[in-house]
Amino acid sequence: MKALCWMGIEKLSVEDVPDPKILNPRDAIIRVTRTCICGSDLHLYDGYMPTLEQGDILGHEFMGEVVEVGPGVDRAKLKVGDRVVVPFTIACGKCFFCQQELWSLCDNTNPNAWIAEKMMGYSPSGLFGYTHMLGGYAGGQAQYARVPCADVGPIKVPDGLDDEKVVFLSDIFPTGYMGAENCNIHPGDTVAIWGCGPVGQFAIRSAFMLGAGRVIAIDCVPERLRLAEDAGAETINYEQVEDVVQTLKDMTGNRGPDSCMDAVGMEAYGHTLPFLVDRAKQAMKLATDRPNVLRQCIMACRKGGTVSVPGVYGGFLDKIPFGAAMNKGLTFKMGQTHMMRYMRPLLERIERGEIDPTVVISHRLPLSKAPEAYKMFRDKEDHCTKVVLDPWADGAIAA
Amino acid sequence: MDFDSVIQFPNGRAQGRNFDVVRWGSMLGGGALALFGLSRRSKPGFALAAAGGLLAYRGATLEETDQEWYVETSFAIDCSPAQAFQFWRDFENLPKFMRNLESVKVLSDGRSEWTALGRMGMNVRWTAEIVDQRENEWIVWRSLEGSDIDCRGSVHFRAAVGDRGTIVTASMQCRPVAGALGKAVALAFGKDPEFMMREDLRRFKALMEAGEIPNVEGQTHGPRSRLDKAIHAAYPEKRKPAEFEANLQQLQTQRSAS
DSSP, X not given: OEEEEEEETTEXXXXXXXXXXXXXXXXXXXXXXXXXEOHHHHHHHTTOSSSOOTTEEOOOEEEEEEEEEOTTSXXXXXXXXXXXXXXXXXXXXXXXXXXXXXXXXXXXXXXXXXXXXXXXXXXXXXXXXXXXXXXXXXXXXXXXXXXXXXXXXXXXXXXXXXXXXXXXXXXXXXXXXXXXXXXXXXXXXXXXXXXOSHHHHHHHHHHHHTTOSEEEEEESOXXXXXXXXXXXXXXXXXXXXXXXXXXXXXXXXTSOOSEEEEOSOTBXXXXXXXXXXXXXXXXXXXXXXXXXXXXXXXXXXXXXXXXXXXXXXXXXXXXXXXXXHHHTTOEEEEOSOOHHHHHHHHHHHHHTTSOOGGGGOOEEEEGGGHHHHHHHHHTTGGGOSOEEEXXXXXXXXXX | OOSGGGOOOTTOXXXXXXXXXXXXXXXXXXXXXXXXXXXXXXXXXXXXXXXXXXXXXXXXXXXXXXXXXXXXXXXXXXXXXXXXXXXXXXXXXXXXXXXXXXXXXXXXXXXXXXXXXXXXXXXXXXXXXXXXXXXXXXXXXXXXXXXXXXXXXXXXXXXXXXXXXXXXXXXXXXXXXXXOTTHHHHHTTTSOHHHHHHHHHHXXXXXXXXXXXOOOTTOOOOOOOHHHHHHHHHSOOOOOTTHHHHHHHHHHHHHHHO
16 A cells, blocks of 8 residues: 655655555554644654654554454444544543543553653553654554544544545644643633644634634634634734734733633744744754744633643753742643543534534645645645645546 | 562662762762861861762772662553452463563463563563552562563552542563573663553553553655664664554454443
């Protein structure tokens, strides 16, 4: 089959590789019909996440048709022919954490848990196509994918809904929604969201669903800010204001947003001195992350407010104003998304037409164009907001 | 032998490594103390130098214990003490989650024959007897005369506070016997024995909870670099061909029980 392989920093290629096999009793093999490039894949592309190996197959947002199930899969839950969306986190469904619905913290799905334990104390769940530290599972930017614990994660989708309407249930829609839920929104609250990429877009829409009175979205890419405005958000282009924190204060009568969300993560951009220092440290491998958005979230958040972090961080963060967080009595909520908690209710919202997830799509391309698509997405060229790949198309598909 | 005497090093560190720290710490620290004391050129200074010298001497003459190790480690598992005990008590189940254990054969008299795959394909064999056990609580075993290694081990199962499953604590102590030098080290497979035991217990937990051990061995991938190939060759983490069937069997046992 064809699969997108990581061949080094900023080096990707579509390779012919053997088809995936059932390796565990609860595995299933999926024929992938749609797969997407996620903002967090760019951290891998740029080489900021440790423990990736040459030849690793990337991709954690995918859906398709079940073509084979292992002998241990509960047939009542999954069978050959089912059309499913696969969540990016892998969960056993049985451990202490799965029972508490903390699915992304599952104890039993990371075969390389010891590496993660060294970095983090304890290991989160295994993820598709997202470094060996987090499982080393081959990803879904391929024609077929192996899905472990297949009777827990994949959700069946009705035939009436197009792939494009439901494929974002694999990550970004639930991730944006959990980011908003983590904001602890009370009716009428003001929520500030840094990053208007696809997760930010879903977060903005989810924040309104959860009762936010105002959403203030912060980014510098005009088409992303326009999409945010379409959803009803006020926007700040951080390149056009002197100080984002002061601007937020001015917009909220010196109180500050009730909740601040970092939907950017470890590769934040900026145009201030702290950003340039972070950039230099990251380039010299002195730091894994550039946390300038998180710093702004903490400084901007009102006293007693909540900081929600759906953006991915990888390691040790520098110069976090923890004194501000402590003295202002902030609450922090974060984590990889507990996918299985959100997929069913969000599918129902899509079915009821409460949200059209396709608004974030800017490019539809064949898998063979994935290497170029990564670069285009990273550099925000050609108004790129979200790329959906078809692993079976040969030529270019119109955007 | 009573149960308590097995648990000698409650912090779970490998004994050999601790001795190395003591040894080098004594030598370097003692040496530095001696030099500092001498540089004072005073009575207390000379006393300090004498004490430092003694410490350095002790460090240098400490017995080599590289061949011997003791490890202990614990895991919280979401099942009852009885379930964990019953699975473990059938020693023939142990190779299902202990990667370097080739086979265990239980003999009619209650003794068992163990074969482990050691470093460089060297097989390490021992015959074990149960020294002490209490149903659903603990098992203590030791190797018998004529084995390649002199080892003893224990495993105990106790209900975690607040009805949160079972804490399983395993320990193993191993030293070489005359005529089989190097086998105790070989048993560690060139790895830290503490690491091996923790990963074995982690797999036991996965098997008891999820019914299968997570695995990426044998999955598809693109072309690997020479460096990655070399690393994989140097640290083979091969799972046994029978693991799939073992997992399936465990899964079906769980299904029929629930």
